[in-house]
Amino acid sequence: MTQGEGLQTNQLVIGAKETGSGEKLGQFVVDHFQSTDASPAPKLPLLYLVGDKSRDTIRRILKEAEIPLENLQVYETHPSPTLESSLDSFLTTLKYSPATPIICWFTLFSPSGSKPCLDALRNRGLIDSIERKGKNGLEIRFAVIGPTTREYVEVDEGVTVHADAKSPDPKALVRAIEEFHQALSVEKEIELSSLASAIE
Numbered sequence: 303m304t305q306g307e308g309l310q311t312n313q314l315v316i317g318a319k320e321t322g323s324g325e326k327l328g329q330f331v332v333d334h335f336q337s338t339d340a341s342p343a344p345k346l347p348l349l350y351l352v353g354d355k356s357r358d359t360i361r362r363i364l365k366e367a368e369i370p371l372e373n374l375q376v377y378e379t380h381p382s383p384t385l386e387s388s389l390d391s392f393l394t395t396l397k398y399s400p401a402t403p404i405i406c407w408f409t410l411f412s413p414s415g416s417k418p419c420l421d422a423l424r425n426r427g428l429i430d431s432i433e434r435k436g437k438n439g440l441e442i443r444f445a446v447i448g449p450t451t452r453e454y455v456e457v458d459e460g461v462t463v464h465a466d467a468k469s470p471d472p473k474a475l476v477r478a479i480e481e482f483h484q485a486l487s488v489e490k491e492i493e494l495s496s497l498a499s500a501i502e
Contacts, residue, residue, distance in 0.1 A: 324357060324360050331369065335369060336367070345370075351374055353377045359450070385418060401439070404439065404440060405441045407444075408445070411451065412451055428440075445463075445475060465482045
């Protein structure tokens with residue numbers, strides 16, 4: 303095959319827009335092989351490249367659909383050696399007090415990346431500041447990418463998630479944070495309205 307013939311690189315990647323989580327990706331693969339215009343289910347197992355902390359979601363979905371799958375671990379996740387120092391440097395740039403409070407957002411992209419970040423924040427007492435609701439002037443908020451990360455942060459780590467991006471892209475992340483603030487504004491308006499009614 304000469305250059306320029308056959309499939310282009312962007313034609314070899316399918317499902318990028320339709321997926322974004324293990325659940326969606328697994329179902330996309332099942333739908334692909336079960337659709338009338340696609341190839342029949344493969345006789346040889348599909349190759350699934352994973353890390354050392356991948357979950358069993360895709361394997362479970364494909365097994366239920368009787369589509370063979372073989373995992374191959376190709377990478378390991380390790381915390382950045384500069385995480386602690388970078389976090390400390392960032393925190394020193396924040397200027398706040400009870401009189402001049404600020405809201406600081408942290409975004410968590412995956413369960414494996416969330417643990418070292420949350421451990422570092424917890425060691426500095428910043429996770430507890432969520433429950434104190436910023437009484438010292440610093441109010442921490444967490445945004446996550448996708449349902450898997452949200453489940454890990456809330457269930458495994460016991461930390462409140464304030465915004466959840468429905469797809470792994472910057473626009474979805476910004477939209478989720480904006481929706482949180484919009485809901486918060488409505489909630490405050492209702493509280494003020496109720497207070498005004500009680501005074502009257």
